[in-house]
Amino acid sequence: MNIQEKRLAIAKMGFSDGFMKTLELSNSFRTSSLRKQCKPFIVNGKKVGILKPDVVDMMREDPDVHESCVELTKKVDKNFFTRTEAIDEILRKWKNHGCFNVALKGWRDEVYSISNSLHDDPLFEMERAGASLFGVIQRGVHINGYVNHPEKGICMWVATRSQNKQTFPGCLDQIVGGGLPAGLSVMECAIKESAEEASIDPSLVKQAIPTGAVSYIFNNEKGIYAEEEYVLDLLLPFDFKPINSDGEVEKFELLEIEKVALLVAEQKFTPSSAAVLLHFLVQHGFIDPDTERNYGEILRGLHSPIKFDDVL
Amino acid sequence: MNIQEKRLAIAKMGFSDGFMKTLELSNSFRTSSLRKQCKPFIVNGKKVGILKPDVVDMMREDPDVHESCVELTKKVDKNFFTRTEAIDEILRKWKNHGCFNVALKGWRDEVYSISNSLHDDPLFEMERAGASLFGVIQRGVHINGYVNHPEKGICMWVATRSQNKQTFPGCLDQIVGGGLPAGLSVMECAIKESAEEASIDPSLVKQAIPTGAVSYIFNNEKGIYAEEEYVLDLLLPFDFKPINSDGEVEKFELLEIEKVALLVAEQKFTPSSAAVLLHFLVQHGFIDPDTERNYGEILRGLHSPIKFDDVL
Numbered sequence: 001m002n003i004q005e006k007r008l009a010i011a012k013m014g015f016s017d018g019f020m021k022t023l024e025l026s027n028s029f030r031t032s033s034l035r036k037q038c039k040p041f042i043v044n045g046k047k048v049g050i051l052k053p054d055v056v057d058m059m060r061e062d063p064d065v066h067e068s069c070v071e072l073t074k075k076v077d078k079n080f081f082t083r084t085e086a087i088d089e090i091l092r093k094w095k096n097h098g099c100f101n102v103a104l105k106g107w108r109d110e111v112y113s114i115s116n117s118l119h120d121d122p123l124f125e126m127e128r129a130g131a132s133l134f135g136v137i138q139r140g141v142h143i144n145g146y147v148n149h150p151e152k153g154i155c156m157w158v159a160t161r162s163q164n165k166q167t168f169p170g171c172l173d174q175i176v177g178g179g180l181p182a183g184l185s186v187m188e189c190a191i192k193e194s195a196e197e198a199s200i201d202p203s204l205v206k207q208a209i210p211t212g213a214v215s216y217i218f219n220n221e222k223g224i225y226a227e228e229e230y231v232l233d234l235l236l237p238f239d240f241k242p243i244n245s246d247g248e249v250e251k252f253e254l255l256e257i258e259k260v261a262l263l264v265a266e267q268k269f270t271p272s273s274a275a276v277l278l279h280f281l282v283q284h285g286f287i288d289p290d291t292e293r294n295y296g297e298i299l300r301g302l303h304s305p306i307k308f309d310d311v312l
Numbered sequence: 313m314n315i316q317e318k319r320l321a322i323a324k325m326g327f328s329d330g331f332m333k334t335l336e337l338s339n340s341f342r343t344s345s346l347r348k349q350c351k352p353f354i355v356n357g358k359k360v361g362i363l364k365p366d367v368v369d370m371m372r373e374d375p376d377v378h379e380s381c382v383e384l385t386k387k388v389d390k391n392f393f394t395r396t397e398a399i400d401e402i403l404r405k406w407k408n409h410g411c412f413n414v415a416l417k418g419w420r421d422e423v424y425s426i427s428n429s430l431h432d433d434p435l436f437e438m439e440r441a442g443a444s445l446f447g448v449i450q451r452g453v454h455i456n457g458y459v460n461h462p463e464k465g466i467c468m469w470v471a472t473r474s475q476n477k478q479t480f481p482g483c484l485d486q487i488v489g490g491g492l493p494a495g496l497s498v499m500e501c502a503i504k505e506s507a508e509e510a511s512i513d514p515s516l517v518k519q520a521i522p523t524g525a526v527s528y529i530f531n532n533e534k535g536i537y538a539e540e541e542y543v544l545d546l547l548l549p550f551d552f553k554p555i556n557s558d559g560e561v562e563k564f565e566l567l568e569i570e571k572v573a574l575l576v577a578e579q580k581f582t583p584s585s586a587a588v589l590l591h592f593l594v595q596h597g598f599i600d601p602d603t604e605r606n607y608g609e610i611l612r613g614l615h616s617p618i619k620f621d622d623v624l
Binding site for chain 1: 601
């Protein structure tokens with residue numbers, strides 16, 4: 001079955017409603033009742049995050065840190081180091097007091113660089129587990145690891161997340177995906193995660209092609225996830241078999257692309273992986289403007305602006 | 313030179329400012345002073361276009377047609393046929409009286425389907441030359457016709473528009489690009505335009521892969537262009553040579569991808585072709601998140617929402 005036949009086959013499967021449902025979950029914050037109760041988190045005069053009402057309430061208890069619950073004091077909001085230290089102190093205090101336990105029990109001792117644009121100088125750094133409380137942009141890297149099978153056409157390696165994962169245990173994922181820690185480039189992060197999650201050799205990862213990024217905002221019991229995921233496509237050799245080395249993956253399977261599309265439509269993937277896979281399905285022509293009635297809506301859902309002025 | 317070396321070479325050329333300038337031109341309406349003076353064009357209760365002040369003034373002279381210069385009368389706004397007829401009459405009258413001559417001298421006797429989403433039932437049809445006066449969404453199809461050269465890597469066929477073209481004479485274009493006329497699918501339009509513009513056999517065009525769409529709104533002396541362009545990537549055989557058969561192309565050249573990137577950064581392409589090429593450069597990894605400092609801005613500029621509620 002060649003790519004055109006595969007595309008038509010997928011089009012006929014009628015995944016449109018499922019794709020839209022999946023995208024709505026990735027973009028759930030926009031239509032959530034929570035949105036209207038949130039306040040912007042302002043650093044250095046810029047909106048850089050979204051504060052839920054319970055976080056605003058907790059901020060009130062630290063008047064040394066903020067001027068109006070949403071803005072840091074002049075003393076704290078001086079430079080990268082003073083901000084980083086103040087936010088770290090607040091998060092550690094909350095954690096020690098057992099506040100926001102659902103989010104903060106996932107403390108990883110790994111920090112994100114916080115800025116509204118990837119190449120801006122970071123305003124501060126923040127423990128990953130706290131990012132959803134402040135609703136700042138969380139960046140990540142996902143790799144679509146696929147194989148061009150002579151009979152089955154494009155097949156993709158899909159990971160089942162370990163039941164021990166702090167977020168989305170048992171859900172499906174790309175072969176490799178992870179947050180972009182402070183100080184690493186997209187490719188450096190891809191190489192690190194590929195080694196940990198799937199034992200892919202760096203020389204192979206370097207052949208991956210960056211094909212864009214997806215962005216969206218969803219919320220769940222842990223907070224608000226404003227995410228920007230950089231996407232890499234990696235054509236893998238037939239004989240490659242991923243092996244997990246950090247215990248975060250339960251199993252890997254090589255699935256035909258229409259099976260992957262079905263699992264996306266059934267919301268079996270994490271919100272990030274689902275968005276990245278829809279991006280792949282569009283870019284490789286498996287979602288077609290002539291047959292997908294929500295083509296424009298899918299594209300818009302994958303490129304939601306996460307400029308906070310547009311959101312709050 | 314392999315694709316990674318090519319990507320690094322392009323990254324080092326420092327096209328970022330040029331790319332941003334090109335994108336600003338494609339999205340010029342958002343920042344134009346005209347925007348605040350415009351009114352929505354409302355059909356069947358929905359905003360479906362943008363009316364410039366001079367068009368609103370002219371509408372006033374046809375009180376049988378509108379209720380408030382921006383909304384059609386109940387009699388006219390009844391169904392597809394009544395709307396199509398009323399708009400056609402207005403446009404023909406304006407043309408006969410020499411009004412909006414810059415736009416209407418390009419009358420083609422070819423109509424667009426007007427709707428806010430590709431698969432919505434069209435609200436009415438409208439002569440293409442009038443679309444920029446009513447600021448309705450104009451859809452088109454562009455083909456990136458490229459070759460994978462053994463030494464030079466990815467090269468792309470670039471067309472120089474004829475000096476006789478009504479729009480953007482002498483500018484550069486993809487190998488094939490054109491408006492999506494009422495009644496044709498994206499692939500049917502691609503096949504038709506490929507035959508007319510570059511003599512590409514339909515069996516070859518059918519191998520093209522739809523890779524997404526770009527959207528943006530710009531304005532010029534003819535009016536407001538709210539465009540959504542569906543993109544097809546077509547890998548062409550080495551020995552293929554495009555031949556123009558409708559007189560709209562002055563010449564074709566096969567250029568290395570970094571030369572194409574340079575010409576995009578220098579605003580040598582039409583706004584539509586430039587946006588489609590930036591989309592290609594991103595999707596094929598020639599614009600890289602690690603080296604392009606405006607990566608997120610470029611993605612957002614290529615996927616501007618053209619829902620009129622967000623614009624006006």
